[in-house]
Amino acid sequence: MATSPHLEWLPDGDLLSVPGWRGAGVRSGVKESGAPDLALFQADGPRPAAAVFTRNEIPAACVDLGRETLRRRAELRTLCVNSGNANAMTGARGRADARRIAELVEQHAGGPALAVSTGVIGVPLPMEKVERGIEAAAGALTSPCHELAEAILTTDTCRKTCAVEVELTPSDGPPQRFRVGGMAKGSGMIHPNMATMLAFVATDAPVEAPLLDALLRRATDVSFHEISVDGDTSTNDTVVLLGGPEGDDPIGEGDPRLPGLEAAVTAVMQRLARAIVLDGEGRSRLMELRVTGAADGESARRVAESVACSSLVKTALAGGDPNWGRIVAAAANAGVPLDGDRLSLELCGHRVFEAGAPTDYDQAAVAAGFAAEEVLAVLDLGQGNASARRWTTDLTTEYVRLNAEYTT
């Protein structure tokens, strides 16, 4: 068995902690607040790239274009994010604008380029401002750059970045040190309806392109796919993983360096995902839900999703009320066959339900555990060996206020 690699977290690390990357965050004027709203970041040469996009059936123009770009060639050098306007549900004009942005980025900063938008939907992009922003950013690339991770935010209340260093030992040669760094945005939705989640993760470790894609998908499954704030999938969600220059000794399947690299990429993506949930709109508590003993992965995920999205579970969490019946009822509402007599539930380390009925549990201890900021629920379906996990926020009056009480 391989021992798990030692990961060294870098203080204030972000994507630009990875050698070869520079960035800029500028004020293009799209955000009325005047905050940084255009991020440009660039490697010193083309990098193998893989991406996961939203499953929403009516994605923003940038998502369709991004898919097309990476299908043509899994390689990127420059990435651009404009925040404040998602260029979603903007029809033919939106598609033309998305293409134009990518062209402008290639023209001013060099390609291959990927451009992503986040913010208001249904409103045409103010292209003049975006163009001036791209020009300004292309002329201001530095490393480090604090404004980079700020310029991709919308309703987020804080920057979300991290970076890690890991030592990987090839089959023949001395240990090598690599970095994995990333930044993300997401917290819920903004006026009038975005719930966009964006994440960009880079490493200087050389990885073969097909493996990069597999690595991204595996790491996404146990990070960004495990979080839920309000159950809506936005039109613009995008996660990109950028590898190091392939060089003459790239990491492929079976390479002894792969487990360590995968651990580092996964750790960075999990930390970014967790930062998004922690910054979830109106959040006062969060719940880690583990569904175990499922017949198969799909069943585990459906049950976890049903519990994590239940308004009744999320309001109980807001109230700090260890209302286990709501968790079991929501699980039983997932459309997955369940046997109540074989199912068990643990809240904050205490078995509260088994054999179809509540146990004689220590109510004071469970109440105290559930009053904490972070709550653990483990639901065992008693059917098999598959499992799933979700991090979910509570549903608070503040969440409703943020999403209901603004003027259009």
Added chain:
Amino acid sequence: MATSPHLEWLPDGDLLSVPGWRGAGVRSGVKESGAPDLALFQADGPRPAAAVFTRNEIPAACVDLGRETLRRRAELRTLCVNSGNANAMTGARGRADARRIAELVEQHAGGPALAVSTGVIGVPLPMEKVERGIEAAAGALTSPCHELAEAILTTDTCRKTCAVEVELTPSDGPPQRFRVGGMAKGSGMIHPNMATMLAFVATDAPVEAPLLDALLRRATDVSFHEISVDGDTSTNDTVVLLGGPEGDDPIGEGDPRLPGLEAAVTAVMQRLARAIVLDGEGRSRLMELRVTGAADGESARRVAESVACSSLVKTALAGGDPNWGRIVAAAANAGVPLDGDRLSLELCGHRVFEAGAPTDYDQAAVAAGFAAEEVLAVLDLGQGNASARRWTTDLTTEYVRLNAEYTT
């Protein structure tokens, strides 16, 4: 073409408006408030009966028993509802208690009997109180009885009843007058986790038993299956339809009286369903959502469900904000293939989105329409001829308060 029958609504009508039925609502002491909490109602003889039960995978003991009872023989004479305790997630003891209640009802009031529970879950029933309640109710059957519909309520703020009279003309004979009356409960959830919806509808029109079942399912599809308060399906949901004594001229398939009877049953069930949504917890507005132009019924229902359950749509509704992008994004999040360019959305009679982009709509008019208590949204998918409808409440701070801020 048959003209639609004239339906005459009876003032203060309820299930007991149907000839042959008596009822009683008593205080058994299960509800700590001392409100009526045990309802017993009885026909003057056995009646053909059909029922639709919750799809929740861990149903309450009364649901399993009710299914068994009606599978054995589709006939009922006495029905009993105890409120304040759902006898759900109570294991082997709960199953024994459910059987015992049905036996007590048969013993004190006569069978065949169906007993239904609603209220707190995970707490054993105080059987002595229930038994005394059944005895008292069996000795107090009258018609009319105002407390009957009150005794089935939990967090509801009002009784939900109605009755209609309809004239049906057989193929050979003079017109006959029949009644359809019913009562329902449901508004959201109660401490600690019920979202139970119960409805009982009776008619004195003679109907063959298999037809009664088909009639119930068709009417449920366009009434109780079209409403959503918080997206959770409770462990105890039950809808029962009771026919008149079969006699020597029962209504079967092809009978000219059937369309009129179906219209009356559907009207009563729709009015009861609407009463549940109107009484939805914390509700300030409601939305009627029609999904049209779907490729098939299942796609229409999935899209409707995704929109009706979206926290972002429901908070926009709470804010009175005509945030059409949230509706389109939620529709596109249903897992149903959609083409944004063929989809269109009308809010309050104004086309706001088509061909993938917002129209140049009258924003003031749409804002005014959306500020009303009731809002109509019509989403056409542009793919076929199937449709679905949902009535949904808004998600308000009051809903969160009701469900989060109580003590266990």
